[in-house]
Amino acid sequence: MKKVPPGEAAHFISECDRWTKKVVNSHLLPTYARVDLAFERGEGAWLITAAGERYLDFTSGVAVNALGHAHPYLVKALTEQAQKVWHVSNLYRIPDGEKLADRLCAASFADTVFFQNSGAEALECAIKMARKYQSASGRPERFRIITFEGAFHGRTLTTIAATGNKKYLDGFGPPVEGFDQVPFGDLDAVKRAIGPATAAILIEPIQGEGGVRVVSHNFLRALRKLCDDHGLLLVFDEVQTGIGRTGDLFAYEHTGVTPDIMALAKALGGGFPIGACLATAEAGKGMTAGTHGSTFGGNPLAMAVANAVLDIVLAPGFIERVRKTSLLLKQRLAEIKDRHAAVIAEVRGEGLLIGLRMVPPASEMVDELRAEKMITVAAGDNVVRLLPPLIIGEHEMSEAVARIDRACARLARAHPRAKPGIRQGVAS
Numbered sequence: 384m385k386k387v388p389p390g391e392a393a394h395f396i397s398e399c400d401r402w403t404k405k406v407v408n409s410h411l412l413p414t415y416a417r418v419d420l421a422f423e424r425g426e427g428a429w430l431i432t433a434a435g436e437r438y439l440d441f442t443s444g445v446a447v448n449a450l451g452h453a454h455p456y457l458v459k460a461l462t463e464q465a466q467k468v469w470h471v472s473n474l475y476r477i478p479d480g481e482k483l484a485d486r487l488c489a490a491s492f493a494d495t496v497f498f499q500n501s502g503a504e505a506l507e508c509a510i511k512m513a514r515k516y517q518s519a520s521g522r523p524e525r526f527r528i529i530t531f532e533g534a535f536h537g538r539t540l541t542t543i544a545a546t547g548n549k550k551y552l553d554g555f556g557p558p559v560e561g562f563d564q565v566p567f568g569d570l571d572a573v574k575r576a577i578g579p580a581t582a583a584i585l586i587e588p589i590q591g592e593g594g595v596r597v598v599s600h601n602f603l604r605a606l607r608k609l610c611d612d613h614g615l616l617l618v619f620d621e622v623q624t625g626i627g628r629t630g631d632l633f634a635y636e637h638t639g640v641t642p643d644i645m646a647l648a649k650a651l652g653g654g655f656p657i658g659a660c661l662a663t664a665e666a667g668k669g670m671t672a673g674t675h676g677s678t679f680g681g682n683p684l685a686m687a688v689a690n691a692v693l694d695i696v697l698a699p700g701f702i703e704r705v706r707k708t709s710l711l712l713k714q715r716l717a718e719i720k721d722r723h724a725a726v727i728a729e730v731r732g733e734g735l736l737i738g739l740r741m742v743p744p745a746s747e748m749v750d751e752l753r754a755e756k757m758i759t760v761a762a763g764d765n766v767v768r769l770l771p772p773l774i775i776g777e778h779e780m781s782e783a784v785a786r787i788d789r790a791c792a793r794l795a796r797a798h799p800r801a802k803p804g805i806r807q808g809v810a811s
């Protein structure tokens with residue numbers, strides 16, 4: 384095929400893509416409706432363009448840069464490792480990987496860890512492991528996994544089947560077999576979905592992409608009991624909620640429920656690509672030598688950075704500080720919501736995984752905030768996600784609140800007839 388110069392490619396794209404204005408002139412496959420904005424460097428919670436404009440980062444690369452940008456301790460860990468060895472493959476021992484696995488197990492329910500490079504891969508491992516567990520337990524007919532509407536588990540063929548979103552499945556052939564999706568929070572539907580071929584239940588303790596929808600602890604407890612009663616494995620997708628985001632190291636910790644398998648990724652590398660599948664020894668018993676692999680997974684660079692992330696997140700006081708920051712920020716957001724009840728319908732979420740359910744389209748709020756030089760990301764259920772780095776301080780919080788307030792005021796003027804939320808009038 385003829386090579387198209389970037390200018391012409393953009394012209395071609397602009398004719399056939401409805402997000403014309405947002406498509407940027409490039410040879411990149413246009414699967415993202417990218418905003419025409421690029422950052423040259425970052426400092427803590429701030430991203431800076433080549434022209435020196437400073438943006439307040441309340442996206443953190445979608446829950447990835449938990450320690451902000453260019454954290455000196457992470458920079459040091461990465462550059463020191465880069466001077467030693469980058470990659471050796473999994474044919475040899477990687478001491479930093481053994482250390483990281485030890486630390487993740489010491490800090491969680493798990494006995495064993497497999498490292499990958501992304502969230503979707505961590506889920507692939509979790510799904511394979513759940514099936515293999517049943518097979519190794521003498522029940523090879525059990526391979527199906529129950530998932531929930533509004534879920535997000537990644538973009539590989541298997542994880543889009545687990546996600547079950549028609550938008551992501553459309554045009555990619557028959558969905559990978561073996562997923563039974565039930566409505567969010569519907570325990571009877573879960574019970575009905577359990578059959579002789581069911582192997583596991585897969586759930587995010589808080590749906591991130593689905594719109595910061597918190598699953599009730601009672602529901603999770605009921606799932607745990609169903610799994611125990613039926614010999615199923617309970618798999619938590621903590622790719623977005625893990626590593627301090629929700630005010631605990633892992634979101635499951637304050638639910639009173641322990642999974643058998645847990646997928647991690649995003650914040651674990653602080654911006655360096657990494658994924659991890661954690662499991663109990665029992666759940667992992669089928670994954671013997673030769674059953675799974677990855678060329679890059681657990682690479683020394685990733686291990687060095689993730690160990691450095693844990694040094695900081697596990698340090699005394701770090702998680703408590705996330706909780707305090709969350710409490711203050713949510714209080715101030717609730718005040719804004721009361722003042723702008725025709726714009727913000729609800730403030731929800733845990734820790735620093737916060738969702739603003741909007742009255743006008745969430746995308747308008749994201750645009751208004753970007754005009755305020757604050758970046759956020761939309762999610763399902765007409766929600767704007769606030770995912771600041773966990774290290775934000777009083778200054779960043781005040782700036783965020785002021786910018787959100789101004790964006791709300793503009794949206795209120797733009798939508799004068801929007802129905803006010805039920806709490807209007809309760810405002811201070």
Ligand SMILES: *Cc1c(COP(=O)(O)O)cnc(C)c1O
Nearest residue numbers: 501502503535536537591622623
């Ligand atoms: C982001 C995400 C994934 C997919 O992670 P990738 O690294 O993009 O493959 C899976 N599950 C959840 C809950 C996520 O938020």
